[in-house]
Amino acid sequence: MLFQTLDDKTECVGIYADNQLIFDPEGFPPELTQTWKYAPYLRDLDVEYISLYLEGGKIADAIPEYLKDDWEDVSNKVLAFKRSLAISQVDTSENCFFDLVPERFLVEFCEVKNKITEYVSKNIEKPVRYDFYKHVSMMLEDISHKRVTVDKQRVSAYLQDPKLKHHAKNIIEAAPCVRYNQFGTKTGRLTTKKGCVPILTMNREFRSAVKPQNDYFIELDFNGAEVRTLLGLLGKEQPEGDVHDFHLKEIFTDIHTRDKAKVAFFAWLYGSRSAVIKQDVLKLAEFYEKDRLLKEYWDGNTVRTPFKKEIPDTSEHHALNYLVQSTAAELTLKQALKLEYLLRKQSAGSHIAFLIHDAIVIDMKKEDEHLLKSLVTLMSSTNFGNFMVNIKRGKTLGSMKDIQLG
Numbered sequence: 001m002l003f004q005t006l007d008d009k010t011e012c013v014g015i016y017a018d019n020q021l022i023f024d025p026e027g028f029p030p031e032l033t034q035t036w037k038y039a040p041y042l043r044d045l046d047v048e049y050i051s052l053y054l055e056g057g058k059i060a061d062a063i064p065e066y067l068k069d070d071w072e073d074v075s076n077k078v079l080a081f082k083r084s085l086a087i088s089q090v091d092t093s094e095n096c097f098f099d100l101v102p103e104r105f106l107v108e109f110c111e112v113k114n115k116i117t118e119y120v121s122k123n124i125e126k127p128v129r130y131d132f133y134k135h136v137s138m139m140l141e142d143i144s145h146k147r148v149t150v151d152k153q154r155v156s157a158y159l160q161d162p163k164l165k166h167h168a169k170n171i172i173e174a175a176p177c178v179r180y181n182q183f184g185t186k187t188g189r190l191t192t193k194k195g196c197v198p199i200l201t202m203n204r205e206f207r208s209a210v211k212p213q214n215d216y217f218i219e220l221d222f223n224g225a226e227v228r229t230l231l232g233l234l235g236k237e238q239p240e241g242d243v244h245d246f247h248l249k250e251i252f253t254d255i256h257t258r259d260k261a262k263v264a265f266f267a268w269l270y271g272s273r274s275a276v277i278k279q280d281v282l283k284l285a286e287f288y289e290k291d292r293l294l295k296e297y298w299d300g301n302t303v304r305t306p307f308k309k310e311i312p313d314t315s316e317h318h319a320l321n322y323l324v325q326s327t328a329a330e331l332t333l334k335q336a337l338k339l340e341y342l343l344r345k346q347s348a349g350s351h352i353a354f355l356i357h358d359a360i361v362i363d364m365k366k367e368d369e370h371l372l373k374s375l376v377t378l379m380s381s382t383n384f385g386n387f388m389v390n391i392k393r394g395k396t397l398g399s400m401k402d403i404q405l406g
Contacts (some may be wrong), residue, residue, distance in 0.1 A: 001031045003116055004110040005039040010145050012096035016110035021103060037164045038138050040145055050117045052133040053124045062124060063116055070087045070118060074109045081105075086157075089173050093175060128308055133182070134234055136333055139340050140190075145350055146363070148176045148197045151209040158267060167203055174198070178354060186311050187326040190355060199354050208398030214350060214365040216393055218372065220339075220379045221399050222332070223388035225358035227265065229328040232384020233306070241388065244307025251283045267335075270321055290320055297323050305330070306383075328358065331382055336360050338378045347371060361397070373405055 006014035010218045014023045015035075024040065034048045054062055063071060085092055085326065090100065098106055127133060149172060158168040166313050174197045184191030190201050197210075224230065224243035226364055231237060231238060239246040254277055255261050268284050297304055300320040303311040305327045314322055343350050343362070350371070353363040360379065372391075380389045396401035 002035055002114045003029075003032050004113045005035060005037065005042070006098040006106060006110075007096050008039040008141065009093075009096065009177070010040040012098070012226060014303075015097050015104065016114075017333055020106060021068075021098070021106060021272060023098075030265065034117055034121055036113055038134075038141050040142055043142075044351060045139065048121070049134060049137065050121045051129060053120050054139060055127055055133070056181070059116060062120055064119065066270070067112070067115055067119060072330060074105075076110045078109070092318075096257055117199065126295040132230070132307075132330075133377060135198050135337050136182050139337060139352070140182055142340075143354070144177050144179045144196075146177070146351060146353060147214060148178055148199075148353075150174075150176065154209040155206055167198075168206070168275070169208055170198060171202070171209075187322050187329060188309060189325060189329040189357070199356060204398065206397045206398075210397035211395070212353065212363045214363045216364055216366075216395055217353065217374075218364045219359050219390075219398065221330075221359035221374060221390045221392070221396075222379075223390055225328045225332065225387070226324050227390060228387050229331060230269070230288060230293075230324050232382070233323070233327065234289060236387040238385040238387060243388075251287060251353055252280050253277075254280070262289050263386040269324075271317065293323065295326070331384070332358050332360070335382065342371065342374060342378060343368075358363045364393075374379075382387065 001017060003015050003017035005066060006012070013025055014021065015028060016022075017029055017032060028045075032047060034050055035042070036049070037051045038047075038049050054063075059071060060068060082092065085100060089110060090378075092100070150307075152172050153170050155168050158164040159172075161168070172382060175195055176399075177196050178199045179193040179196045180190045181193055184345060190200065192198055199210075199331065200335055202210075221266055226248075227243040228238055233242075242258070244258045244262045244265070248255065248258060252261055252264065255264055264280065265284070268281060268290070269290075293315070297306075298314065298316070301312060301314065302320050303314045303319055303326070305328065307330050311322050311326060311332065332355070336352060339360060339362070340352050347368045348365050350362055350364045350368040352360060354361040362375070374392060376389050380386050391403050391405065392400035393403050
């Protein structure tokens with residue numbers, strides 16, 4: 001049975017199914033099978049989310065002409081309702097959408113959405129990576145419903161700073177949440193949607209204004225995620241310690257600090273050899289067989305990662321970069337799914353607050369401290385062997401300090 005959700009907020013439970021509006025989960029028909037998009041109150045249902053068939057594409061580009069007028073009509077009505085509510089200063093984040101608009105419109109909107117859902121499910125092939133998309137979209141949607149606490153007074157101190165005032169204004173005016181777009185880049189790295197807290201691009205000056213809902217933040221961050229991913233793609237053993245110290249010891253001859261070793265490695269990896277002397281270039285090329293990886297994962301046009309992600313229209317110059325970045329990004333998401341499951345099943349309320357590139361930030365309750373070792377073990381255990389994990393803790397996102405287990 002096709003159905004549509006009436007709101008995506010956890011406390012705003014409501015669906016349209018079998019020609020009726022239903023607001024009690026106990027009244028949901030047992031044969032629900034497909035809807036357009038996930039909402040948190042659907043987590044325990046075995047449902048297909050058809051929007052994921054588009055892999056980030058727009059509805060208007062996927063539906064036939066006979067549905068476009070209907071979709072445009074109901075979409076314009078939604079915008080009109082939202083403008084009217086904004087003028088009336090009604091906070092839609094604090095109210096259920098279905099309480100603010102006429103029921104006849106909800107029915108009209110859901111009927112059109114059902115037609116679109118049915119058309120897409122029958123005419124667009126289900127993606128090979130659908131299951132991964134589904135679990136990630138559920139996790140990201142759940143994260144988007146966790147309130148982000150920002151000390152706006154602290155941020156407002158930068159409104160007079162010529163370099164930071166625009167960013168400060170965006171943070172102050174943002175909705176108190178983080179909304180990710182899982183299809184925002186070619187490589188699969190996350191982006192954030194406009195109008196919410198820009199956690200991925202937030203200047204360091206503002207991070208101390210971000211506070212946990214619980215007792216403190218814990219950050220789990222891969223040591224050298226892209227380097228370790230490259231080692232994994234080559235089938236090489238993971239170093240137990242820091243990967244850049246490993247390079248310093250095993251490869252570089254005229255470089256004597258970790259930071260310089262890090263700069264030199266990435267300069268070589270992504271094509272700029274100015275920071276690397278000839279002898280080190282030869283040793284890097286011998287150890288990291290770039291040509292073998294390109295032969296295995298790039299066909300001259302399309303990169304195909306070991307996770308079956310395809311990145312078409314890729315030049316040789318970008319091929320290795322895309323392969324490593326995409327694989328590392330997906331590896332981080334896979335680890336986040338493991339941590340999210342453990343926290344959802346075993347914690348007293350700790351949850352993933354943010355995904356920031358290769359790091360996972362957990363909003364932690366003190367009573368869940370006993371889970372930290374398990375969380376680190378899960379994070380470390382990857383498809384490419386055990387990765388070293390750096391652990392930080394802090395009362396704000398900007399005051400995180402390294403800690404050691406035990």
